[in-house]
Amino acid sequence: MLSPAPWPALRAIYHVTAPNAAELDARVESLLLEQTVELPRKALRDPFVLDQILGRLAGTEEIAPQLHRVTIDFPIVATADDPAQFLNVLFGNSSLQAHVELADFELPTDWPGRASALPGPKFGAAGLRQLLNVHDRAITSTALKPIGLTTARLAELCALFAQGGVDLIKDDHGLANHSFHPFIDRVRACQKAVAESNRASGRQAIYAPNLTGTPSVVLEQLRVAQDEGVGAVMIAPMLLGMPLMAEIVARHAKVPIIGHPSFGGATRTAPEVLYGKLFPLYGADASIFANFGGRFAYSKGTCGRIARELTVPTIPGLTPTLPMPAGGIKYQQVGDVLDFYGTDVVLLIGGGLYEAGDDVALRARVEEFVRHVKEFKK
Amino acid sequence: MLSPAPWPALRAIYHVTAPNAAELDARVESLLLEQTVELPRKALRDPFVLDQILGRLAGTEEIAPQLHRVTIDFPIVATADDPAQFLNVLFGNSSLQAHVELADFELPTDWPGRASALPGPKFGAAGLRQLLNVHDRAITSTALKPIGLTTARLAELCALFAQGGVDLIKDDHGLANHSFHPFIDRVRACQKAVAESNRASGRQAIYAPNLTGTPSVVLEQLRVAQDEGVGAVMIAPMLLGMPLMAEIVARHAKVPIIGHPSFGGATRTAPEVLYGKLFPLYGADASIFANFGGRFAYSKGTCGRIARELTVPTIPGLTPTLPMPAGGIKYQQVGDVLDFYGTDVVLLIGGGLYEAGDDVALRARVEEFVRHVKEFKK
Numbered sequence: 001m002l003s004p005a006p007w008p009a010l011r012a013i014y015h016v017t018a019p020n021a022a023e024l025d026a027r028v029e030s031l032l033l034e035q036t037v038e039l040p041r042k043a044l045r046d047p048f049v050l051d052q053i054l055g056r057l058a059g060t061e062e063i064a065p066q067l068h069r070v071t072i073d074f075p076i077v078a079t080a081d082d083p084a085q086f087l088n089v090l091f092g093n094s095s096l097q098a099h100v101e102l103a104d105f106e107l108p109t110d111w112p113g114r115a116s117a118l119p120g121p122k123f124g125a126a127g128l129r130q131l132l133n134v135h136d137r138a139i140t141s142t143a144l145k146p147i148g149l150t151t152a153r154l155a156e157l158c159a160l161f162a163q164g165g166v167d168l169i170k171d172d173h174g175l176a177n178h179s180f181h182p183f184i185d186r187v188r189a190c191q192k193a194v195a196e197s198n199r200a201s202g203r204q205a206i207y208a209p210n211l212t213g214t215p216s217v218v219l220e221q222l223r224v225a226q227d228e229g230v231g232a233v234m235i236a237p238m239l240l241g242m243p244l245m246a247e248i249v250a251r252h253a254k255v256p257i258i259g260h261p262s263f264g265g266a267t268r269t270a271p272e273v274l275y276g277k278l279f280p281l282y283g284a285d286a287s288i289f290a291n292f293g294g295r296f297a298y299s300k301g302t303c304g305r306i307a308r309e310l311t312v313p314t315i316p317g318l319t320p321t322l323p324m325p326a327g328g329i330k331y332q333q334v335g336d337v338l339d340f341y342g343t344d345v346v347l348l349i350g351g352g353l354y355e356a357g358d359d360v361a362l363r364a365r366v367e368e369f370v371r372h373v374k375e376f377k378k
Numbered sequence: 379m380l381s382p383a384p385w386p387a388l389r390a391i392y393h394v395t396a397p398n399a400a401e402l403d404a405r406v407e408s409l410l411l412e413q414t415v416e417l418p419r420k421a422l423r424d425p426f427v428l429d430q431i432l433g434r435l436a437g438t439e440e441i442a443p444q445l446h447r448v449t450i451d452f453p454i455v456a457t458a459d460d461p462a463q464f465l466n467v468l469f470g471n472s473s474l475q476a477h478v479e480l481a482d483f484e485l486p487t488d489w490p491g492r493a494s495a496l497p498g499p500k501f502g503a504a505g506l507r508q509l510l511n512v513h514d515r516a517i518t519s520t521a522l523k524p525i526g527l528t529t530a531r532l533a534e535l536c537a538l539f540a541q542g543g544v545d546l547i548k549d550d551h552g553l554a555n556h557s558f559h560p561f562i563d564r565v566r567a568c569q570k571a572v573a574e575s576n577r578a579s580g581r582q583a584i585y586a587p588n589l590t591g592t593p594s595v596v597l598e599q600l601r602v603a604q605d606e607g608v609g610a611v612m613i614a615p616m617l618l619g620m621p622l623m624a625e626i627v628a629r630h631a632k633v634p635i636i637g638h639p640s641f642g643g644a645t646r647t648a649p650e651v652l653y654g655k656l657f658p659l660y661g662a663d664a665s666i667f668a669n670f671g672g673r674f675a676y677s678k679g680t681c682g683r684i685a686r687e688l689t690v691p692t693i694p695g696l697t698p699t700l701p702m703p704a705g706g707i708k709y710q711q712v713g714d715v716l717d718f719y720g721t722d723v724v725l726l727i728g729g730g731l732y733e734a735g736d737d738v739a740l741r742a743r744v745e746e747f748v749r750h751v752k753e754f755k756k
Contacts, residue, residue, distance in 0.1 A: 241619015283627025
């Protein structure tokens with residue numbers, strides 16, 4: 001029997017591996033803290049934070065040797081009724097810990113801000129079936145592909161599929177705004193092909209273009225597609241950002257959304273690549289990553305390669321940026337960390353300062369931290 | 379010696395596990411096809427696609443027992459000079475295959491569209507150091523936390539850190555637009571605290587607020603923050619979407635960007651949760667996921683749970699939506715797939731249709747597929 005939390009809760013269920021009971025306790029405690037306060041428990045003194053923000057352990061259960069089902073309630077107010085922060089509370093930093101998997105979650109029944117945070121589907125199965133006029137059987141679907149065909153050829157294929165009776169004809173998720181099939185031309189030609197086929201057949205086949213790009217590009221594509229009369233659109237939310245999909249549904253979409261899984265397993269990107277190369281290429285001037293010996297268990301080798309890639313980019317023409325190792329650096333480790341990274345680094349220490357104690361102790365520790373860094377010589 | 383591609387190439391290096399040589403060959407072939415054309419090789423007939431779109435294997439090397447370094451060149455034109463499509467070509471669908479890890483990549487030296495696709499950092503290490511006036515030592519940083527404190531208390535901490543000599547004071551990444559420390563109030567109060575401390579000390583400490591939310595919210599936060607004079611901002615691009623960060627840098631940012639890793643390991647979300655719950659909660663009316671027996675190796679149990687969650691949501695009040703299993707369903711398997719999912723499903727078959735052959739064969743197969751679905755009885 002799991003104990004209920006004293007406030008409306010986002011209940012998260014994690015699968016946690018742990019070699020023994022002591023390690024399990026430590027990992028559960030880490031999960032409780034990581035997703036909201038991100039501070040050691042002893043650094044928490046504010047009563048509102050302790051009562052209303054900190055997650056509560058609802059229960060643990062061993063489901064296989066060394067594998068545990070850990071149920072934690074987080075106060076729903078921690079999500080700020082926001083789609084990005086919701087993900088962050090659910091599986092933000094903890095997603096980086098190899099021993100944790102998000103297994104499930106439950107929303108509170110009492111959550112007035114839910115519609116603001118998570119729009120949910122606008123059409124759903126019933127709406128899609130109505131648009132397609134398909135009620136008593138499975139819906140058929142195929143994809144327009146491959147990228148590289150001409151717009152005319154894609155439209156020809158679209159006509160073929162529509163005439164052949166396919167219900168839902170979507171772009172391949174790799175069809176972007178390529179010069180050989182620009183988005184606007186493609187949407188016009190394919191939508192025309194489907195509409196003509198529908199007029200002839202009496203069916204209600206739908207063409208769903210793939211929306212991709214930065215948010216402003218995607219919104220413009222959505223506008224064009226809807227103006228052209230498409231029956232649905234496709235989005236890969238892990239690629240474009242889950243919050244963008246939520247915003248599109250909440251504010252802009254007049255047609256159903258098909259979610260595509262691309263980039264859904266992107267964690268299997270080497271950390272050197274994600275933080276060392278992709279973060280700066282997408283514009284970050286400093287990149288935070290998990291330091292060795294901290295809560296997220298990257299090796300010194302990995303951290304060294306991330307830092308080297310950021311400070312001396314192997315990508316020609318890329319401006320050097322700054323590594324920002326973090327995640328459980330103790331202020332006592334500042335010397336070691338500086339020895340390792342040198343001075344081309346942003347030293348990010350949070351909990352290691354806060355856990356000093358009251359404001360006087362905190363101030364003293366801050367000054368010690370600052371002095372230590374200033375006095376460090378390569 | 380790796381052979382060069384005949385066109386400017388995005389060179390991707392994957393680590394691929396394979397139990398034997400035949401399996402390695404199959405997995406390499408799959409990687410070659412998956413990231414661009416997403417069709418079986420025999421379904422590729424267009425000469426432009428074969429010459430200019432399809433990736434080329436540059437080499438493989440066994441780096442440990444059953445572990446191979448596989449180097450593939452993708453034509454840079456496949457990225458459409460777009461930040462989202464760049465990620466998709468680099469590690470879109472293949473990120474879902476457990477035997478593949480993205481180990482590294484190299485950009486082509488000859489890529490006129492690079493700045494349009496990937497802005498790169500605007501300030502870099504030198505710009506950040508100049509803003510902070512810190513040149514000959516490591517930069518110090520800490521985070522304002524935990525969420526749940528009052529705005530006044532966060533500003534007090536900000537002052538404490540700035541007065542203590544910390545260079546870069548950033549919001550914790552969990553500080554969203556919460557009622558207890560609304561974004562605008564927090565940014566004003568914390569920026570004021572840092573500015574006052576700087577005036578007194580002569581230092582150039584920076585306060586960097588955390589931007590989070592949907593794209594329009596994030597852009598408005600950026601505007602407010604820049605108007606208030608903040609020295610930098612923080613973004614978690616895996617949470618918000620990598621393309622959003624690129625757009626912010628390319629079009630809106632006047633200050634450096636700090637990249638935060640939250641949600642970076644999100645693949646350790648159970649597929650039932652990612653596709654069954656999160657996709658619809660964020661607004662998808664139909665969710666594509668990897669079918670059992672296909673290229674991405676989800677189990678029947680997993681697929682069944684995803685489909686059940688979509689069609690009979692356990693989340694109260696959530697509109698039922700449609701599962702869209704895909705990824706290598708053969709048209710011959712339609713009966714099995716329907717037996718498994720029933721009719722509450724969108725059957726997505728791409729390559730399984732295209733590989734029929736020419737347009738006549740393709741049309742015939744489409745009609746067979748459609749007929750099969752129509753005749754299926756639960």
